[in-house]
Amino acid sequence: MASSTETGFVRWVLGAASIAVCLLAWQTASTLRLNLGLVTFTNVPPPTDVLEAALALAQSSKLFDHVSSSLARVSAGYSIAAVFGIALGLAIGRSRRAGDFLLPPLEILRPIPAVAWIPLAVLMFPSSEASMIYITFIGALFPILLNTIHGVENVDPRLIASAKSLGGTPSAILREVILPGAAPSIVTGLAIGMGTSWFCLVTAEMISGQFGIGYYTWESYTIQNYPDIIVGMILIGLLGMGSSALLRWVGALLTPWHTLGETRR
Amino acid sequence: MARGVYEQSLHAFTGSRDGSPVAAFSAPLPPQRLVGTASGAPALANSRDVSTPRLRLDRVTVDFGKRRHPAVDDVSLSIAAGEFVALLGPSGCGKSTLLNVFAGFRAPTRGHVYLDEQPHLGPSARCGVVFQRHSLFPWMTVVENVAFGPRRLGLRDPLGIARELLDLVGLGDVSEAWPSSLSGGMQQRVGIARALATKPPVLLMDEPFGALDAQTRSLMQEELLSIWDRLRPTVVFVTHDIEEAIFLADRVVVMEALPGRIAREIQIPFPRPRSHDIFDQQAFIERRREIADIIRVEARKSFR
Ligand SMILES: Nc1ncnc2c1ncn2[C@@H]1O[C@H](COP(=O)(O)OP(=O)(O)OP(=O)(O)O)[C@@H](O)[C@H]1O
Numbered sequence: 001m002a003s004s005t006e007t008g009f010v011r012w013v014l015g016a017a018s019i020a021v022c023l024l025a026w027q028t029a030s031t032l033r034l035n036l037g038l039v040t041f042t043n044v045p046p047p048t049d050v051l052e053a054a055l056a057l058a059q060s061s062k063l064f065d066h067v068s069s070s071l072a073r074v075s076a077g078y079s080i081a082a083v084f085g086i087a088l089g090l091a092i093g094r095s096r097r098a099g100d101f102l103l104p105p106l107e108i109l110r111p112i113p114a115v116a117w118i119p120l121a122v123l124m125f126p127s128s129e130a131s132m133i134y135i136t137f138i139g140a141l142f143p144i145l146l147n148t149i150h151g152v153e154n155v156d157p158r159l160i161a162s163a164k165s166l167g168g169t170p171s172a173i174l175r176e177v178i179l180p181g182a183a184p185s186i187v188t189g190l191a192i193g194m195g196t197s198w199f200c201l202v203t204a205e206m207i208s209g210q211f212g213i214g215y216y217t218w219e220s221y222t223i224q225n226y227p228d229i230i231v232g233m234i235l236i237g238l239l240g241m242g243s244s245a246l247l248r249w250v251g252a253l254l255t256p257w258h259t260l261g262e263t264r265r
Numbered sequence: 266m267a268r269g270v271y272e273q274s275l276h277a278f279t280g281s282r283d284g285s286p287v288a289a290f291s292a293p294l295p296p297q298r299l300v301g302t303a304s305g306a307p308a309l310a311n312s313r314d315v316s317t318p319r320l321r322l323d324r325v326t327v328d329f330g331k332r333r334h335p336a337v338d339d340v341s342l343s344i345a346a347g348e349f350v351a352l353l354g355p356s357g358c359g360k361s362t363l364l365n366v367f368a369g370f371r372a373p374t375r376g377h378v379y380l381d382e383q384p385h386l387g388p389s390a391r392c393g394v395v396f397q398r399h400s401l402f403p404w405m406t407v408v409e410n411v412a413f414g415p416r417r418l419g420l421r422d423p424l425g426i427a428r429e430l431l432d433l434v435g436l437g438d439v440s441e442a443w444p445s446s447l448s449g450g451m452q453q454r455v456g457i458a459r460a461l462a463t464k465p466p467v468l469l470m471d472e473p474f475g476a477l478d479a480q481t482r483s484l485m486q487e488e489l490l491s492i493w494d495r496l497r498p499t500v501v502f503v504t505h506d507i508e509e510a511i512f513l514a515d516r517v518v519v520m521e522a523l524p525g526r527i528a529r530e531i532q533i534p535f536p537r538p539r540s541h542d543i544f545d546q547q548a549f550i551e552r553r554r555e556i557a558d559i560i561r562v563e564a565r566k567s568f569r
């Protein structure tokens with residue numbers, strides 16, 4: 001026991017030291033305005049400036065506006081994608097007919113990266129708000145859809161047979177066997193979808209936003225507020241990380257048997 | 266001892282207050298579902314001598330179309346209510362296929378299946394099924410698994426029925442556990458309890474003890490017989506273990522492969538209740554040898 005907490009402590013110290021070294025290297029490179037030819041630190045603000053800018057942003061009301069508008073867009077686009085992705089995935093995974101009818105257009109759209117939709121989305125939606133939500137929707141839809149289909153198709157047919165021989169009706173089997181059976185895979189899809197929808201949102205905001213973290217980051221570049229660029233980057237990372245953690249937590253809550261199985265194995 | 270919910274609801278189901286659970290299992294059943302029969306279904310006494318079979322295959326052929334021979338070829342078989350039949354045969358002779366036909370999971374290519382002389386068209390709660398590898402729902406606790414069937418059928422107090430059956434198979438203490446935390450033998454017992462929970466007149470078992478070690482296996486055989494003795498469902502039990510078949514069954518149906526057919530039917534007249542002591546008796550040894558000889562010929566045939 002003692003040795004395991006000891007190695008835990010050592011690992012923690014090593015990790016912290018490594019981060020400190022990186023920060024120090026960055027600080028040095030920036031203050032010396034290091035120019036390596038291929039890459040230059042001439043215009044890269046040092047960590048101390050970034051910290052200052054972060055504190056300034058934290059005290060201004062702009063932080064809330066940017067973060068809340070980004071969060072609102074992601075929640076809207078992502079929720080719609082989750083509902084559509086799971087519903088379509090269940091239909092396609094359960095019924096060959098539904099699959100034959102619904103899959104071809106989806107297969108054609110799937111290889112198009114969500115970011116490539118941005119110009120068309122701007123044209124299609126009169127409100128830039130709607131176009132950004134659409135981009136996050138497209139970004140999250142396919143991972144959720146494909147993982148749901150995969151999960152549904154891989155539900156053990158013996159479980160379905162058992163449910164039938166216990167008097168399960170088709171709707172009961174869908175609710176009590178297919179859905180929980182596919183749940184671990186659906187949760188995986190939701191987690192991947194969360195990542196892609198943040199990625200797509202930030203890109204969309206850089207192009208057509210007025211508020212939002214992506215817009216803030218890009219605006220900081222155009223008005224040459226360089227430390228703010230890095231503050232924006234860090235915020236994007238934190239929000240993505242936070243929403244993934246939230247999702248993992250909810251996922252584990254929804255599939256307690258699954259997490260149990262994993263820890264046992 | 267106070268009567269549990271499970272047996273009480275059996276009485277409600279047969280419409281007789283003093284009827285034993287035996288009556289419930291062997292009485293002819295209404296064609297559709299177990300529920301809603303509280304007023305119907307006359308409660309016959311243990312009706313093994315009643316001439317209408319509980320299960321009947323009429324010239325059933327199952328052809329997957331991939332081999333030269335059908336998996337099951339022109340098989341006719343009648344099983345009486347309350348009878349314990351073992352299906353025995355070499356690997357690939359069509360035992361599981363036949364069991365799936367009985368369960369309604371697979372429609373025969375040709376021929377007919379009857380349950381209580383009514384065409385049997387699909388899976389229903391009247392045929393409980395236990396597979397070789399357990400098929401418990403991983404997302405339900407043990408007691409929820411067993412309660413699933415009663416709940417779907419709208420029986421009263423599904424959890425009460427489930428607890429009672431778990432006590433019957435000796436698993437009262439683990440009712441709140443996840444299935445994945447149980448041993449193989451325990452999982453299989455939960456599977457049996459779950460299959461019994463809808464009070465099916467027919468229990469279909471596909472090598473249910475095949476994955477268990479010899480010790481657990483012989484305990485499970487005795488336990489199955491004691492449950493069967495109390496409830497008397499009609500059982501079709503697939504196995505490739507000759508001793509298991511003789512020990513458990515009233516009748517052993519030996520199958521041959523390529524094509525899958527019935528080679529012989531052998532009555533097992535040993536008195537019940539049986540214990541593993543009969544393994545040493547001369548009559549047991551003779552039956553075992555007789556069946557082993559048939560199987561050896563069949564197994565060799567399928568290697569050609
Ligand atoms: N879904 C299927 N599609 C094609 N062929 C199948 C299918 N299921 C079974 N078969 C074939 O039918 C034959 C009988 O199979 P079955 O599983 O019923 O045998 P079994 O007697 O249960 O064997 P075992 O003792 O190994 O379980 C085999 O030749 C098998 O390959």
Ligand SMILES: [Mg+2]
Nearest residue numbers: 360361362471
């Ligand atoms: Mg088999």
